[in-house]
Amino acid sequence: MTQRTGERADRRRNRERLLVAAVEVVARDGAGASLEEIARRAGVGSATLHRHFGSRRELLEAVFADGVDLLCLRATELARSEPAAGLWVWLDELVRYIACTRGVSDTLLAEFPDDDLTCHSRRVHDAAAPLAAAALAAGTLDRAAGTADLLTLAGAIGAATDGDPDAAQRLLHLAQRGLCPNTAPLHASGPRSAPAATGAKVGRGV
Amino acid sequence: MTQRTGERADRRRNRERLLVAAVEVVARDGAGASLEEIARRAGVGSATLHRHFGSRRELLEAVFADGVDLLCLRATELARSEPAAGLWVWLDELVRYIACTRGVSDTLLAEFPDDDLTCHSRRVHDAAAPLAAAALAAGTLDRAAGTADLLTLAGAIGAATDGDPDAAQRLLHLAQRGLCPNTAPLHASGPRSAPAATGAKVGRGV
DNA sequence: GAGCAAACGGAGGGGGCCCCCGTTTCGCCG
DNA sequence: CGGCGAAACGGGGGCCCCCTCCGTTTGCTC
Numbered sequence A, B: 001m002t003q004r005t006g007e008r009a010d011r012r013r014n015r016e017r018l019l020v021a022a023v024e025v026v027a028r029d030g031a032g033a034s035l036e037e038i039a040r041r042a043g044v045g046s047a048t049l050h051r052h053f054g055s056r057r058e059l060l061e062a063v064f065a066d067g068v069d070l071l072c073l074r075a076t077e078l079a080r081s082e083p084a085a086g087l088w089v090w091l092d093e094l095v096r097y098i099a100c101t102r103g104v105s106d107t108l109l110a111e112f113p114d115d116d117l118t119c120h121s122r123r124v125h126d127a128a129a130p131l132a133a134a135a136l137a138a139g140t141l142d143r144a145a146g147t148a149d150l151l152t153l154a155g156a157i158g159a160a161t162d163g164d165p166d167a168a169q170r171l172l173h174l175a176q177r178g179l180c181p182n183t184a185p186l187h188a189s190g191p192r193s194a195p196a197a198t199g200a201k202v203g204r205g206v
Numbered sequence C: 001g002a003g004c005a006a007a008c009g010g011a012g013g014g015g016g017c018c019c020c021c022g023t024t025t026c027g028c029c030g
Numbered sequence D: 001c002g003g004c005g006a007a008a009c010g011g012g013g014g015c016c017c018c019c020t021c022c023g024t025t026t027g028c029t030c
Helices: A009-032 A035-042 A046-052 A056-081 A086-100 A104-109 A120-138 A147-160 A165-177 B009-032 B035-042 B046-052 B056-081 B086-100 B104-109 B120-138 B147-160 B165-177
Strands: none
Touching: A009 A035, A009 A046, A009 A056, A009 A104, A035 A046, A035 A056, A056 A086, A056 A104, A056 A120, A086 A104, A086 A120, A086 A147, A086 A165, A104 A120, A104 A147, A120 A147, A147 A165, A147 B147, A147 B165, A165 B147, A165 B165, B009 B035, B009 B046, B009 B056, B009 B104, B035 B046, B035 B056, B056 B086, B056 B104, B056 B120, B086 B104, B086 B120, B086 B147, B086 B165, B104 B120, B104 B147, B120 B147, B147 B165
């Protein structure tokens, strides 16, 4: 992906050590892991960590880069080999990956700004779009569901079932089939305001 | 709910101030809000905050107590007045509430230990169970969906669409109807392990 | 109004984040 | 092979946060 050839040897070595340490600590503590601990475990000063990764987010993206690469690769693969069912196979894999991988959901769920073309959320979105288009063409996806919806839902499910990929998959299947038997469309009532939904001030009447 | 009559006046006053401050700061900063800032804004020492609320979690539960009360009340009300559709009305309100209320999803999504009978996640679950049962009896809920599933899904959706209740509701409706047109059940493939789903070690091959 | 238990708050230890700046190391070139 | 300049390093400091200890203040009761 990124070129690391012109770098000094110590720089590359430290970057590698930091990533190894980060993978371990983030796997244990999630996205909020202590950067100091990562630096300590890597045997470098914390300033070195910040030189290599300008922000927590940058570090996390580096930590999950390989996983996201695989995910994207897999998506294009499935779009070719199984146009109709590929989306669902891939979503299964996606929620399982998220549920198994502490800290990844934040970077995957983040909104992508226009200027950042390499952020994970965008990359995954762009990889998923053809899959969704194929499913739509094959009639296996509801027309009302956009790619972003699918990813938000999958990300939400994966994040909510942290550590339990089977639960994640079960919930995803539930959402695929629909929570209610589709005999009669009874949710056409539209947004009705209700006592508990009148805004952000419900916690306590300030 | 809880008795506060035998308390000293200053204690009750400080508790009230803390709660007011906490509502504001948590609304702005979410569940990770600075406890020091809350204490400062309330005009009390941080030790006082810790005496009143033994943990961040306890404080958050107090902050959202009223909202959760309303939610539970509304659930029992709907279970009586609209047995068939009540669940869906309530879930709409639930996701909108979560989406509008920064920081609430953690306490609502938390697993409840057996010994804590008053934690929000349990209370909401217990309030939702009759609604789900009624919907099941009326045939408007898939038999495979348990109450916990519904709440996890709603919590996940609300948390993922922070600040945008309309998006939350849209996603919920998508999940209700099902993501794929239910013409043919094509998701019977079961859990298939895939490159990206082989566990937590995908980030980087350590 | 005096006494006592209850409640308070400042301060300090431990930790984390981030940056500055003096020091070390690498790798090139003569 | 050895010196030199730039690149990279890391300790330490400033700032914030969490949480607890303990001397001080406050409210309630008699």
